[in-house]
Amino acid sequence: MLRIRDASVTFPASDGQDVHALDHVSLDIAPASIVVAVGASGCGKSTLLNAIAGFLPLSEGTITLDGQEIVAPGGDRGVVFQKDTLLPWANVLDNVALGLKYRGVPRGERHERSRHLLELVGLADFAEKPPYELSGGMRQRVGIARALATDPKILLMDEPFGALDSLTRETMQQLLASVWAKTGKQILFITHSIEEALTLGTTIVVMSPRPGRIVARFDADFVRDFAESGDIGPIQSHRRFIELRQEIRSLIHQPEGARTGTLQ
Amino acid sequence: MTLAANSPTSFQPATAQRKPSLRPRRAASTSTFGISLVTLAGLIALWFLAARFGWASPLFLPSPADVLTQFTAVAADGYANGTLLDHTLASLGRIGAALGVGIFVGIPLGLLMGLNRWVKGIFSVPIDLYWGLPPLAYLPLLIIWLGIGETSKIVLLSLSTFAPICFAAQAGVRSVPVERINAALSLGASRLQLFTSIVLPSALPEILTGLKIAIGAGLSTLVAAELIAAQSGLGYMIMSAANFLATDVVFVGLIVIAALAFAFTSGMRWLEHRLIPWKGKL
Numbered sequence: 001m002l003r004i005r006d007a008s009v010t011f012p013a014s015d016g017q018d019v020h021a022l023d024h025v026s027l028d029i030a031p032a033s034i035v036v037a038v039g040a041s042g043c044g045k046s047t048l049l050n051a052i053a054g055f056l057p058l059s060e061g062t063i064t065l066d067g068q069e070i071v072a073p074g075g076d077r078g079v080v081f082q083k084d085t086l087l088p089w090a091n092v093l094d095n096v097a098l099g100l101k102y103r104g105v106p107r108g109e110r111h112e113r114s115r116h117l118l119e120l121v122g123l124a125d126f127a128e129k130p131p132y133e134l135s136g137g138m139r140q141r142v143g144i145a146r147a148l149a150t151d152p153k154i155l156l157m158d159e160p161f162g163a164l165d166s167l168t169r170e171t172m173q174q175l176l177a178s179v180w181a182k183t184g185k186q187i188l189f190i191t192h193s194i195e196e197a198l199t200l201g202t203t204i205v206v207m208s209p210r211p212g213r214i215v216a217r218f219d220a221d222f223v224r225d226f227a228e229s230g231d232i233g234p235i236q237s238h239r240r241f242i243e244l245r246q247e248i249r250s251l252i253h254q255p256e257g258a259r260t261g262t263l264q
Numbered sequence: 265m266t267l268a269a270n271s272p273t274s275f276q277p278a279t280a281q282r283k284p285s286l287r288p289r290r291a292a293s294t295s296t297f298g299i300s301l302v303t304l305a306g307l308i309a310l311w312f313l314a315a316r317f318g319w320a321s322p323l324f325l326p327s328p329a330d331v332l333t334q335f336t337a338v339a340a341d342g343y344a345n346g347t348l349l350d351h352t353l354a355s356l357g358r359i360g361a362a363l364g365v366g367i368f369v370g371i372p373l374g375l376l377m378g379l380n381r382w383v384k385g386i387f388s389v390p391i392d393l394y395w396g397l398p399p400l401a402y403l404p405l406l407i408i409w410l411g412i413g414e415t416s417k418i419v420l421l422s423l424s425t426f427a428p429i430c431f432a433a434q435a436g437v438r439s440v441p442v443e444r445i446n447a448a449l450s451l452g453a454s455r456l457q458l459f460t461s462i463v464l465p466s467a468l469p470e471i472l473t474g475l476k477i478a479i480g481a482g483l484s485t486l487v488a489a490e491l492i493a494a495q496s497g498l499g500y501m502i503m504s505a506a507n508f509l510a511t512d513v514v515f516v517g518l519i520v521i522a523a524l525a526f527a528f529t530s531g532m533r534w535l536e537h538r539l540i541p542w543k544g545k546l
Contacts, residue, residue, distance in 0.1 A: 055446050075452025085447035088542035089465050098461070099451035132545035150451060 002029040002052065002154055002186065006061035009047050009212075020211030021047040024061065027205060027214065029154065034180060034187040034223060036201030037214075038194055040252055044212020045190045049158050052188065053079050065153060075099060078147030082159040084139040086131040092118065092142050093127040099150035110149075117145040120182070121175060137168035141175065148183065155187045162191070173199055174230050181227035194248050198241055199226055206251050216251055218244060326512040331519070334512040343513055344504035346496055352520055354496040358414070359482050362421030366478050369422075370429030371471060377430070378437025378467070379459075395427040399485045400492065407493060417489050424485040425478040432474020436467025469543045472536055479528045487521060 009022040022044040029035045037045040050056040052063055054073035063070045065077065078099075086095045093114050094101075100110035118124050121141040131139055140160055147155055157176075161169045173196065180187060191197050197204045200223050206216040222235045235241060308328070314320055315327030322330065339348040346354070377384040394402070403420055410416040440463055448462045490499025498517050505513035536543065 053446070053450055055449075073446065073449035075450070077450060079447065079450040081443050081447060083443060085441070085443045087444070087462070087465070088545050089540070098448070101461075102448075102452045102454070102457050130542060130545075132542060146451070156450075 001031065001066060002188075003064045004028070004048075004052070004061070005063075007048070007051060007058050007063055008060040009044070009051055009056055010059040022051065022058075023211030023213050025212070025214055026061075029186050029188055029203075031186050032184045033202045034189060034200055035203045035205060036189045036191060036197040037205050037207055038191055038197040038248065038252070039207035040192065040209060042212075043207040043209040045207050046158055047212060048207075049079075049156050049188060049190050052154075053077055053156050075103070075150050076153045078150065078152035078155045080140070080143045080147050080155065080157040080160045082162050084131070084136075084143050086139055086142055086146075088130065088132055091128050091130055092123065092134070095131060095142055096145045096149050098146060103150065114145070114149055117149055118142075120148075120179060121145045135168075137164050137172055140164065140172060144176070144179065148179070148185070153186070155185050157187060157189045159190050159192065161196070162193075169196075170232055173232070174226070176200060177223050177227040178230070180223070194245050194252070195236060197248070198222060198244055199232060199235060204244075204248070206248055208252070208254075216248075218248070220244065323509060323511055326515060330512045331515045334510075335516045335519070338501075338513060338516055343510075344501050346501075348501075348516070348520065351496055351498050351501045351517075352524070354494075355486060355490065355498045356524070358417055358421055358497065359425075359479075359486050361418050362425045362482055362486075363475075363478065365418075365422035366425030366429045366482075367475070370426045370474075370478075371433045374430035374433025374471075374474075375437055375464075375467065378434040379463075384434070391427055391430060394423060395431075399424045400488050403489060403492065412493055417486075417494065420489055421482055421485055425482045428477040428481060429471070429474045432470045432477070433467060436470030436474075437463055439470060440466040469536075469540050472532065472540065476529075476532050479532065483521070483525055483528070 004025060004027040007022055007025045008020065011019045011021055013019050025044070025048060027035070027048075037048060039045050047056060051058055052070065054070050054077070057071075070077075086092075087098070090098070093111060096114035096117055097105075097110040100113060105113075115124065115127060118127055121144055123138060123141055123145070126134060126138065131142060134142065143160070144155075161172045164172060176187075177200065179185075189197075189200055191200075198220055201220055202223060204218045204220055205214045206218075207213065208215045222238065222241060226232065226235050229235075311325075312328055314325055315322070315329075319325075326334075335348070337343075341347070342350065344351075373383075373387060377387055399420055403416070406416040406420050410419060444462055444466065445458065448458050453461065486497075487499040487502075490497040491503045494500040498521055502514050502517035505511075505517065
């Protein structure tokens with residue numbers, strides 16, 4: 001269980017007016033759930049992820065993972081970045097095995113586990129290739145396999161499919177849903193796409209900028225169907241899906257002054 | 265190809281292929297190697313012609329044949345207290361020692377300067393101060409301090425190779441993408457693992473670029489220092505020959521230096537190909 005309590009992050013700005021990137025956010029991420037944070041640019045969703053990952057210190061509040069307070073980056077939280085961060089000098093297999101190498105897992109064992117994960121993300125045939133010979137979608141799959149390799153308690157995904165074309169993006173969403181169904185990992189997923197949020201989230205939190213806050217949260221269950229059928233079409237034309245999409249869209253596009261009081 | 269096939273005037277793809285194109289095709293056809301080779305041959309031919317038809321006095325431009333004769337003579341019998349090989353080895357020994365100092369002191373210190381505010385604060389001032397000076401300006405001072413022997417020359421050369429390598433290592437550390445660091449930290453990397461598995465390899469392209477600059481700086485300082493204060497080396501040989509207006513021996517010296525520079529450049533290219541084939545790829 002990941003617990004976020006009254007988390008605030010304030011950046012000093014050059015004009016003296018502090019920027020409240022994150023303003024008293026509280027959120028729980030239960031095991032085996034996918035929490036998707038959606039919102040416009042600057043709503044603090046990436047700040048939230050970076051704080052959980054330990055890349056950014058909180059100005060106020062606490063974040064705990066299974067009772068342990070988060071103060072620094074660590075191997076118990078796997079991160080998948082928007083821009084892939086694979087090491088160009090290592091082949092795909094060694095990239096996936098990197099976290100295991102840091103833990104001192106012997107070479108044979110870490111390669112075996114990494115091969116297994118490459119199979120899970122459908123890249124078994126690319127183990128020996130350098131990452132720069134792979135397409136953007138494939139590189140993100142390697143990134144997911146790498147984050148899963150150390151068996152982290154939670155997977156943090158920062159707009160991982162944002163830079164992909166829409167077709168690849170759909171394949172990747174499908175892949176993530178099936179990986180989630182197989183591993184039962186708890187996931188925090190950041191996106192600016194409402195459709196993606198509804199397709200993947202078991203909980204969707206809508207965030208708004210200046211100051212970065214959670215303005216609404218919804219529970220959804222489309223991801224289970226999606227993981228089973230692998231077909232995005234019927235899900236996105238579901239009546240409830242369309243209703244929720246409309247509701248979230250109007251929340252995101254609401255003028256800033258009218259937003260107070262919508263917090264559920 | 266497709267365009268050519270559709271065009272009514274060209275029936276054979278082969279004709280179309282021979283046409284000059286501004287568009288990039290295969291890698292082989294974008295290589296400039298052939299063109300460079302022809303240019304080099306042209307320059308040598310021009311030299312032959314100039315000597316053959318006496319466009320310039322042999323005092324200014326000796327014929328290729330004379331230079332070749334001198335080359336074998338200097339290689340076999342020597343010139344200015346040593347054979348060509350002696351002079352070449354003397355020069356190579358100096359630049360080799362200087363590059364050794366530059367690499368073994370410059371890289372670690374540069375890495376530390378990139379990693380630690382204190383180290384950077386302390387060392388950047390003296391390095392900035394001396395790096396701005398032309399090496400030959402402080403050579404007399406080094407000779408006063410260290411004598412006319414090898415020490416002053418090697419120190420001079422080391423100073424000129426050290427700074428670019430040190431700066432490059434420092435820049436290399438600071439050029440590591442922050443996402444790459446964060447990724448490694450979230451995979452559980454310790455500080456030492458972060459350094460060896462992420463920072464060092466990420467800094468390698470910059471370090472090799474610094475090494476290339478250091479070799480260039482070292483070679484020019486080397487020859488200049490030998491021209492002024494040495495009893496051996498290619499620069500000394502050239503200077504001695506020039507004093508007797510032995511232009512052909514000057515040419516021999518210049519050709520050997522050019523060959524050395526070319527060998528260094530090729531060696532660096534090979535090293536980059538081996539160590540960082542991924543440079544600029546991701």
